[in-house]
Amino acid sequence: MKSELLDEKGRPVVVVTGIGVVTPLGRGKDENWKALTSGTSGITQITRFSTEGLSTKIAGTVDFIDIAPLSGQGLALALAIESATEAIAQAEIGTKGSFPGPLFLATPPAELEWEQRKALYTCDHGISETGYAHMLAAARTGQFSEMYSLFQYGSVSDHLADRFGTSGQPISLSTACASGASAIQLGIEAIRRGETGAALCVGTDGSVHVEALVRFSLLSALSTQNEFPEKASKPFSKNRDGFVMSEGSAAFVFESYESARTRGAKILGVVRGCGERADNFHRTRSKPDGSANIGAIRNTLDDASVTINDIDYINAHGTSTPENDKMEYLSLKAVFGDRLIRIPISSNKSMIGHTLTAAGAIEAAFSFLTIQTGVIPPTINCDVPDPDIELDVVPNHKREASVSTILSDSFGFGGQNVCLILSAEPA
Amino acid sequence: MDLNDNDVWVTGIGLVSSLGEGCEEHWQKLTAGTRIEPVLEKSAFTPYPVHPLFEIDFSKQIPRRADQRQMGKWQRLGTYTAGMALSDAGIAGNAALLENTNMIVAAGGGERDIEVDTALLDTIGGPQDGESLRNEMLMNDLRPTHFLSELSNLLAGNISIVHGVIGSSRTFMGEEMSGFSVVEIAARRIQNNQGELFLIGGAYNAERQDMLLQLDLGQILWADEFEPLWARQTKGGGMVTGSVSAFLVLESKKHASARGAQPYARLSGILSGRCNRTEGGAMRAAEQQFETLGHGLPRGPLALLSGACGAEPATSQELTFLEGLQDKGYEVALRGFGSVLGHSVEAHFPAGLALAALAASKGKFYDPFDRSGLERPSSDGAEHIIVTTWGPFHGEGMALVEEVA
Numbered sequence: 001m002k003s004e005l006l007d008e009k010g011r012p013v014v015v016v017t018g019i020g021v022v023t024p025l026g027r028g029k030d031e032n033w034k035a036l037t038s039g040t041s042g043i044t045q046i047t048r049f050s051t052e053g054l055s056t057k058i059a060g061t062v063d064f065i066d067i068a069p070l071s072g073q074g075l076a077l078a079l080a081i082e083s084a085t086e087a088i089a090q091a092e093i094g095t096k097g098s099f100p101g102p103l104f105l106a107t108p109p110a111e112l113e114w115e116q117r118k119a120l121y122t123c124d125h126g127i128s129e130t131g132y133a134h135m136l137a138a139a140r141t142g143q144f145s146e147m148y149s150l151f152q153y154g155s156v157s158d159h160l161a162d163r164f165g166t167s168g169q170p171i172s173l174s175t176a177c178a179s180g181a182s183a184i185q186l187g188i189e190a191i192r193r194g195e196t197g198a199a200l201c202v203g204t205d206g207s208v209h210v211e212a213l214v215r216f217s218l219l220s221a222l223s224t225q226n227e228f229p230e231k232a233s234k235p236f237s238k239n240r241d242g243f244v245m246s247e248g249s250a251a252f253v254f255e256s257y258e259s260a261r262t263r264g265a266k267i268l269g270v271v272r273g274c275g276e277r278a279d280n281f282h283r284t285r286s287k288p289d290g291s292a293n294i295g296a297i298r299n300t301l302d303d304a305s306v307t308i309n310d311i312d313y314i315n316a317h318g319t320s321t322p323e324n325d326k327m328e329y330l331s332l333k334a335v336f337g338d339r340l341i342r343i344p345i346s347s348n349k350s351m352i353g354h355t356l357t358a359a360g361a362i363e364a365a366f367s368f369l370t371i372q373t374g375v376i377p378p379t380i381n382c383d384v385p386d387p388d389i390e391l392d393v394v395p396n397h398k399r400e401a402s403v404s405t406i407l408s409d410s411f412g413f414g415g416q417n418v419c420l421i422l423s424a425e426p427a
Numbered sequence: 428m429d430l431n432d433n434d435v436w437v438t439g440i441g442l443v444s445s446l447g448e449g450c451e452e453h454w455q456k457l458t459a460g461t462r463i464e465p466v467l468e469k470s471a472f473t474p475y476p477v478h479p480l481f482e483i484d485f486s487k488q489i490p491r492r493a494d495q496r497q498m499g500k501w502q503r504l505g506t507y508t509a510g511m512a513l514s515d516a517g518i519a520g521n522a523a524l525l526e527n528t529n530m531i532v533a534a535g536g537g538e539r540d541i542e543v544d545t546a547l548l549d550t551i552g553g554p555q556d557g558e559s560l561r562n563e564m565l566m567n568d569l570r571p572t573h574f575l576s577e578l579s580n581l582l583a584g585n586i587s588i589v590h591g592v593i594g595s596s597r598t599f600m601g602e603e604m605s606g607f608s609v610v611e612i613a614a615r616r617i618q619n620n621q622g623e624l625f626l627i628g629g630a631y632n633a634e635r636q637d638m639l640l641q642l643d644l645g646q647i648l649w650a651d652e653f654e655p656l657w658a659r660q661t662k663g664g665g666m667v668t669g670s671v672s673a674f675l676v677l678e679s680k681k682h683a684s685a686r687g688a689q690p691y692a693r694l695s696g697i698l699s700g701r702c703n704r705t706e707g708g709a710m711r712a713a714e715q716q717f718e719t720l721g722h723g724l725p726r727g728p729l730a731l732l733s734g735a736c737g738a739e740p741a742t743s744q745e746l747t748f749l750e751g752l753q754d755k756g757y758e759v760a761l762r763g764f765g766s767v768l769g770h771s772v773e774a775h776f777p778a779g780l781a782l783a784a785l786a787a788s789k790g791k792f793y794d795p796f797d798r799s800g801l802e803r804p805s806s807d808g809a810e811h812i813i814v815t816t817w818g819p820f821h822g823e824g825m826a827l828v829e830e831v832a
Contacts, residue, residue: 052562054562122551148646173600189621217566278583415593
């Protein structure tokens with residue numbers, strides 16, 4: 001079945017022709033790649049709100065985009081606009097405000113924050129009520145319709161669909177920390193079905209607000225090493241103590257190989273395959289035998305029609321939590337066996353932190369840059385290796401290597417595991 | 428391969444609403460020959476009437492108390508109903524099938540800890556009002572596991588944990604249209620060999636002030652004495668929300684036949700769109716959808732389950748589209764299921780699809796759901812049923828459900 005335009009399974013080959021990225025390290029691919037390959041951390045003390053009394057006071061925040069009033073939803077939208085604009089410009093596809101394909105968006109669950117609740121609660125509408133009844137009366141005045149248009153679960157995708165003119169009903173999704181990879185997977189599936197020649201896939205997250213931080217703190221998921229923020233995220237190290245919240249966005253223009261070639265687009269890489277497996281063990285922990293993570297990796301290899309011998313770099317989920325990094329190692333070991341130690345594996349989260357909903361997309365973007373530039377970004381803060389995790393984590397300094405096929409892992413709270421295999425052209 | 432191998436069959440239904448639990452109870456109440464009285468909670472959320480959930484013994488589908496405690500009520504409701512659908516389809520407890528079941532859940536979430544919120548709101552404008560007090564209260568008063576009970580993707584997570592669905596787990600967000608997209612994507616995947624067995628659905632708990640607030644920021648709720656759907660337009664329109672959960676097992680004909688599963692109905696077509704709603708855009712979009720889906724449907728009686736939400740101008744626009752069908756020679760037997768179940772946001776389209784599949788399996792359509800006169804009685808059977816769902820501002824969806832001969 002394989003031909004130039006079809007893969008081993010007879011499906012259209014899917015290529016990427018545009019990539020955009022924004023993280024605490026900066027705007028766009030160039031700024032990010034320079035910082036990432038030089039081992040720069042984007043993690044800082046939080047200044048956006050008071051951290052008095054909180055156990056974690058650090059995060060990766062994007063503070064160079066002005067949003068007033070600031071909200072997670074508003075920032076998620078602004079970040080997505082940044083990355084999608086860059087991706088569409090690079091792909092040189094469609095016309096302004098008219099993208100020739102659907103939108104698949106990984107976005108955080110929408111929620112009002114304290115800023116919004118305060119505005120509603122202090123609204124003087126002449127009805128004497130307390131608590132939610134007072135806020136509901138405020139809503140009925142009709143003064144808060146802008147808040148409505150930003151704080152629905154479909155709001156970010158609605159605004160993006162209007163702005164970029166994507167076709168049809170956009171899809172917003174959440175598979176926790178695997179969301180970015182799921183958005184890519186949905187786009188790949190749509191192109192493989194032949195429904196569309198192109199898809200815009202975006203992952204975005206702007207969730208560093210006080211309550212989100214408190215919630216992860218209460219689950220004991222976050223690093224509390226506040227003194228040296230840039231040192232706090234240390235995936236695969238023995239002294240790792242939790243992840244560091246962060247935000248950002250990545251966007252992709254994916255196309256069928258046929259459509260990209262027909263219009264003479266520059267091809268940046270190929271999505272060879274994607275795969276998933278759900279875990280049913282626990283809400284925040286994986287099965288002790290790793291079978292769900294292992295299943296996701298194996299399904300992905302199978303979907304891509306590649307073997308473990310084809311993989312020459314792994315872009316890890318590597319969150320820096322004691323649980324994830326151990327389980328990720330055990331799962332990879334089960335799949336790759338003795339070959340694992342010979343495959344470089346690094347975690348972008350050591351520098352940018354955990355961009356949550358956007359992580360799978362941002363890390364796929366960086367994986368494509370590795371393929372294009374032949375540079376593997378390091379895992380920084382690797383000072384105390386964990387003897388139980390035998391991996392070549394590309395410690396502290398970038399490495400030059402010819403990389404043509406990459407496995408990118410994403411494992412989420414709630415048991416949602418998605419992996420991608422990305423490679424160089426030709427497929 | 429048989430050309431129809433990839434037909435999309437509905438082989439399992441789990442449905443819970445203010446009317447009761449399960450297909451049979453809904454069928455009996457909605458075809459009793461006497462007009463159904465909607466179940467309403469009129470005082471607890473005044474001025475908003477809502478359709479409340481009846482008392483459910485969750486332990487029938489969620490045996491472990493520890494699991495129940497970890498979930499928000501919408502998650503319990505969804506997990507419960509997903510279990511009903513899996514049992515109904517003969518999948519529950521069958522590890523080999525569950526391992527290949529792909530799950531796509533439509534979810535909102537965000538069930539807040541109202542007590543903590545209220546206490547925090549109380550401090551606004553007070554002597555200690557400020558970020559440090561807020562930080563202290565959040566750190567001390569939020570239950571650590573509360574986060575998981577309000578997180579959108581954890582409904583799917585809980586279904587995996589309680590029922591063992593592990594093929595895959597995806598969660599779509601985005602109000603009404605997310606409930607439509609979960610079905611549309613599952614159907615397209617079945618038709619294109621991207622999976623044979625799917626569990627899809629959504630759950631909505633209407634009996635919450637935080638949920639009402641989310642919606643009424645856009646002034647789209649009905650804040651008055653209850654009126655059925657088609658009677659609200661003259662007073663500006665509005666949604667009356669209802670607690671509903673609907674999950675369905677969708678399966679390729681080939682897969683279902685091989686394991687001897689009986690279909691309720693076939694999902695013969697499903698189309699979504701997102702048009703510019705100004706100047707009749709939605710009506711034209713719906714007309715085009717109907718031309719594609721209804722191509723080949725005989726003129727004459729047409730059963731139609733409308734998911735109209737009651738908000739304006741969307742509901743009036745949908746009625747105009749339906750009048751156009753009459754003009755084309757279709758005698759539409761209209762049933763606005765929001766009048767009896769309430770509008771259930773993410774769960775709304777799955778609930779409409781469940782009602783359609785159920786009617787197709789019975790070979791008979793429902794009694795009118797209101798007294799507006801728009802919903803004429805029908806004794807014409809239910810071989811072909813159109814189901815619609817539109818978002819109040821964006822998104823138009825239409826599906827065709829047919830009897831499996």
